[in-house]
Amino acid sequence: MSMTSLERVGTVLQGGIPDRVPAAPLVCGASRRVYGCTYAEWSQDGELMAKSMLQAHDLIGFDGFLGLVDLSVEAADLGQAMVYPMEDTAHPDYDNPFITSPDDYSKIERIDVAKAPRMQEVIKYMDILCNEKAADNPIMGFVYGPLGILNMMRGAENLFKDCYKHPEAVIAAEEIITEVLIDYIRALAKTGVHAIVLDTLFASQSIMSKKMWVKMESAFCKRLADEIRANDMMVMVHNCGNGIYFDVQIEAMDPVAISFAYEPDDCETMADAKEKWGKKTCLCGYASPATYAFLGTPEEMLMECKKEIEELGKDGGFILATGCEFPPNGSLLNAMAMMEAVELYGKY
Numbered sequence: 001m002s003m004t005s006l007e008r009v010g011t012v013l014q015g016g017i018p019d020r021v022p023a024a025p026l027v028c029g030a031s032r033r034v035y036g037c038t039y040a041e042w043s044q045d046g047e048l049m050a051k052s053m054l055q056a057h058d059l060i061g062f063d064g065f066l067g068l069v070d071l072s073v074e075a076a077d078l079g080q081a082m083v084y085p086m087e088d089t090a091h092p093d094y095d096n097p098f099i100t101s102p103d104d105y106s107k108i109e110r111i112d113v114a115k116a117p118r119m120q121e122v123i124k125y126m127d128i129l130c131n132e133k134a135a136d137n138p139i140m141g142f143v144y145g146p147l148g149i150l151n152m153m154r155g156a157e158n159l160f161k162d163c164y165k166h167p168e169a170v171i172a173a174e175e176i177i178t179e180v181l182i183d184y185i186r187a188l189a190k191t192g193v194h195a196i197v198l199d200t201l202f203a204s205q206s207i208m209s210k211k212m213w214v215k216m217e218s219a220f221c222k223r224l225a226d227e228i229r230a231n232d233m234m235v236m237v238h239n240c241g242n243g244i245y246f247d248v249q250i251e252a253m254d255p256v257a258i259s260f261a262y263e264p265d266d267c268e269t270m271a272d273a274k275e276k277w278g279k280k281t282c283l284c285g286y287a288s289p290a291t292y293a294f295l296g297t298p299e300e301m302l303m304e305c306k307k308e309i310e311e312l313g314k315d316g317g318f319i320l321a322t323g324c325e326f327p328p329n330g331s332l333l334n335a336m337a338m339m340e341a342v343e344l345y346g347k348y
Helices: 006-014 031-035 044-058 072-076 102-107 118-131 144-154 155-164 167-189 210-230 244-251 269-277 291-292 299-313 332-345
Strands: 141-143 195-201 236-240 257-260 282-287 317-322
Touching: 006 144, 006 317, 031 044, 044 282, 044 332, 072 141, 072 144, 102 155, 102 167, 118 141, 118 167, 141 144, 141 167, 141 257, 141 291, 144 155, 144 167, 144 210, 144 299, 155 167, 155 210, 167 210, 195 210, 210 236, 210 244, 210 269, 236 244, 244 257, 244 269, 257 317, 269 299, 282 291, 291 299, 291 317, 291 332, 299 332, 317 332
Parallel strands: 141 195, 195 236, 236 257, 257 282, 282 317
Antiparallel strands: none
16 A cells, blocks of 8 residues: 655655655745735745645645745844845845844844744744644744854855854854744644754755854754754754765764765765665755756656665665756746656655
């Protein structure tokens, strides 16, 4: 008999063999096209987020809901000015960063999550999804890591320099942000989500050395992961950077799954990643959103998913997914092709 999505994903996360490979094309903002609202409307209204995602699920049938809205939710509530495009992802006002110098890190103050507009809309979003779908489907909240939030408020290049030249200022800001995120995690827990996905993009060769990430963010991520487990939720990690650091992230957060787009820094191939890390955490990935979801055809997505299932699906421990968010304007036929792939090639 076929499993529910919750049973399927739960079996994989516990080291078992499900009926088929679970799959999640990480449709987030793209869901607003199914419901028929603009991106600007969707990204600021938790009810629209939920209605859109529910309709997208009815259309595509993915094995889980990810509560990613955009990477600026927390930063906006901490004071960052925003831009809300009609047909694309909300983002910081790059001409008006909240942090313009190392001295500005001290401007960050602990806020009341109950009065934080964007986080409250995400909480509403998760609450509706849990009420509608949590009995049979995994629901995963999404929290950006402290360095990622500062990136939204300072810019990557300047933040990277500050980590070297003014680490005390950055760490002091991360301390305050972490306290806010702990409150946010507790609020998300009350909605009934099964897991929280921590986005730790800076823990990759794309941005900084392993030693620097351990110094600058590891301890804060550990605190967040511990808080997630203390509230009876599972810890997952998303990191779509090139050469991600599985070892130090597992040490810090002990996640049940890592969502990734490229090989870990200590592996040459995906087969190496399966061999080295497949028994220590569930592997979730890794179809390129740009190549297969945006530019590719459904047939190309189907064949890529077949290859990835063959590489990583043996003996369980694998969730097929896009390596990052499904492109907001990508073809939803390609998302449907991923689900077709697990039916054709992913049965155990």
